[in-house]
Amino acid sequence: MPRSKISEIIQAQIRQRANYLCEYCHASEQWQYVRFTIDHVIPLAQGGVDSLENLALACFHCNRRKSNNLIGIDPQLEIKTPLFNPRCDRWYDHFIWSVDQLYIVGLTATGRATVEALAMNRERVIHIRAADRDVGRHPPKDDPIQQGS
Template sequence: MSRPWLSEQIQAEVRQRAKGLCEYCHASEQWQYVQFTIDHIMPVVAGGSNDIDNLALACFHCNRRKGRSQAALDSESGETVQLFNPRCDRWRKHFRWSEDCLRLIGTTPIGRATIEALALNRERILGIRAADYAVGRHPPSEDISPIHPN
């Protein structure tokens, strides 16, 4: 099956809107060796479109782990819930950083299920976060600034 084609303009708009961050794990594309991918939030095979409102910037790992999934199990409640949707969910409502800023903590069923399904606290990303933290590149400033309405 061929991948849906996205124009360079659409890809640039997605990157700009995401401010260069993976919209799931909040890794910065700027410090990675591989360019991030464009994720279809609702997969094309499930009826999703190439419309910019269905696209999110995702690091390779998050995009691969998410795949065609749209829901996952929240281990705390035992319920299957929708995965985090960067177009309609606010990141800071569902996630926060641990005190040492290395681990993501899910504050809602959506956050917990997304962390588990996408392995957002995998060993490799913890090492990257620790190295970035040591040089002041992590966490992203918008993740720690005061919460604003909207």
């Protein structure tokens, strides 16, 4: 089945709704060399559709790693659990930034499984976050940050 093209108008609505952040790892599209992709939260291959209710802004890495997966493994509880769904779930219910603002910490089974499945804390992205943090571009201003020392 050929993929349909998502209109520029719909893509603009998705970007604006996401505040130009990857809806998974919260990287800012503003500081990237390439535009983020439009992710089908529920993949077309699994019955998803090209509607605003099923589309999310995703950086290349999160989109590629999520692929057609809807389920991940919580590394703490070692159970299968749904991955984060940006159309149903609130980011701050499942994730928080570490005290040093470099690592995404999963607060729930869904959060931990998503961090693991999408490799949200891989070494290269940690270096990018550190550089962005040092110039005031990270983390996004409304994101929660762990308290402590």
